[in-house]
Amino acid sequence: MKLKTLFVVFLAAFLSGCGLFGGKGSKDVSRTTGWAYNSDETGDIPYESGYEQEAGPGLVFVQGGTFTMGRVEQDVMYKWDNYPRRVTVASFYMDETEVSNQDYREYTHWLRRVYPGDRAKLEAALPDTMKWRSELAYNEPYVNNYYRHPAYSDYPVVAVTWEQAEAYCAWRTDRVNEQILVEKGILQHDNTQSGQNVFTTDTYLAGLYQGTDGESQIENTDGTTRRLKWEDGIALPSYRLPTEAEWEYAAYGLIGNVQGELLTERNLYPWNGTYLREASKDGKGRMKANFVRGRGDMMGMAGGLNDNADITSPVFSYEPNDYGLYCMSGNVSEWVSDVYRPLSNLDVEEFQPYRGNVITEYRRDADGSLMRNEYGELVKDTIADYRNFKDGDINSQLIEGTDWNSAENRSTNDMYVQDDRPGAFSSLITDNVRVYKGGSWKDRPYWLVPGTRRYLEQTRAQNDLGFRCAMTRVGSPEGF
Structure with a gap:
């Protein structure tokens, strides 16, 4: 026994x-x-260990952490809309530079080739070069040349709306993932794509886009082949606009001032110190960003131009911050994803703060099949909209489905303007107003501080406003 x-x-x-x-x-x-x-x-149970995400084209890794978001100096504009608050941002990826004219022209070139007869589709994507026009300035050369002329290819694209920036991010996601599948031998490039027969990441994963098979298909253990699945970890997450917290965190580049968990120096700008000029021996006196030094001084005196830029400058100008990001202060301001509210810093969560969540699901027909629009994109329906969630207005206090424009629900007329309906009113700050960050070639030094914030209707554009893309990191916040 x-x-x-x-x-x-x-x-x-x-x-x-x-x-x-x-x-x-x-x-x-x-x-x-x-x-x-x-x-x-x-039964071929799938499992892959040790996955490490690769950075998409143009992206650099931004290791997340905690920081004080919001005002770090006197609020000279007296808006009181950026109260300081400690938050935590997850690791993510961000474009090394602002999206350039050349980058954006690749997008519009693709639209011309794939939708040659759809003028409306192209015009909806083109920057509004009329934003360079001024009643009392001779800016006509920029109207005609800035976006299209090769002399400005490496300059940041401007005069794009928030909605255009979002559309570019979606297009870039699809082109990057399509190229990955081509490089893996799963697909071949297909220059005959048109109409609904266009590769998008969603339609490919849903089995609605076939394309032309490459020479290296994915094999099951029994020798049969199959389509790529999201679980394979080959396709990358979506390019998108960064959140306000992500942008501000990345701009400071505090990783260069950390020893253990001790922050040795709190930056005012994306570089150390409080000076706007280079203090090192090699480049002493050189400007660290593209901004307006003073009234009427856009670039300094001939023979000694202070920032060497009358308007914007090439996207790789000046020294990068400690994350390797260029022009996080100056050159052009940049769109971020957030919906603007004056007290957002007090409302949002401590981890991954963000206002602007809109939850969607794919639309299906009566047979349960996924529906596509005329451009081959999957149609989505909104199932929850949190842009206006608990932002302090009367609508946040009402039961769902209640009309805040009804007479019995009104509290005051003082802070509202009338809309088109007789007797109705709405806030000047709507769910379509988005935050933009950073100073530009037209701004004074105050706006170079990453904690400052401004806002603009998402359908409007400016000649000093551009954008850069970000991407979510999956898995470990610092890698293996």
Whole structure:
């Protein structure tokens, strides 16, 4: 009996050591069922360990952490809309530079080629070069040349709306993922794409886009081939506009001033110190950003131009911050994803603060099939809209479905303007007003501080306002 007991104990210890039961187990075998992963015998249960996300084209890694978001100097504008608050931002990726004219022209070139007869589609994407026009300034050369002339190819694209920036991010996501599949040999480039027969990440993963197969298809363990799935970890997450917290956190670049958990110096700008000029011996006196030094002084005196830029400057101008990001202060202001509210810093969460969530789901027809629009994109329906969530207005206090314009729900007329309906009113700050960050070539030094914030209707554009893209990081916040 004792021998049998010893044998059972020895066998259990042996199996445990092999990782079949308990412990961390083998990466090829489930530690909860003992079934083999990625094996035809057990039904090809998928599992991949040690996944490490690759940065998409143009992106740099921004390791997340905690920081004080909001005002770090006197609020000279007296808006009181950026109260300081400690928050935490998850790790993410951000464009090394602002999106340039060349980057954006690739987008409009693609639209011309794929939708040659759709003038409205192209015009909806083109920057509004008329924003360069001024009643009392000779800016006509910029109206004609800034976006289209090769001399400005590496300058930041401006005069794009928030909605145009969002559309560019979606297009870039699809082109990057399409190129990844081509490089993996899963697809071939198809220059005949048009109409609904256009690659998008969503339609490919949903099985609605076929394309032309490449030479290296994904194989199951039984030798059959299949389409790429999101679970394979090959396609990248979406390019998007950064949140306000992400942009501000990345702009400060505090990672260069941290020893252990000690922040040795709190930046005012994206560089150390409170000076706007280079203090090092090599470039002493050189401007650190493209901004207006004083009234009527856009670039300094001939023979010694202070920032070497009369309007914008190339996107790789000046020194990057400690994350490797260029022009986070000056050159052009940049759109972020957030809906503007004066007290957003007090309303939003401590982790990943953001106002602007709109929850959607894919629309299906009566047969349950996914529906696409005329451009091949999946149609989405809004199921929840949190842009106006608990922002302090009367609508946030009403039961869902209640009309805040009804006579019995009105509280005051003083802070509202009339809308088109007789007797109705609405706030001057709507759900379509978005935040933009950073100073520009037209701004004084105050706006170079990353904690400052301004806002603009998402359908409007300015000749000093551009954008850069971000991407969510999946998995470990600092990598393996």
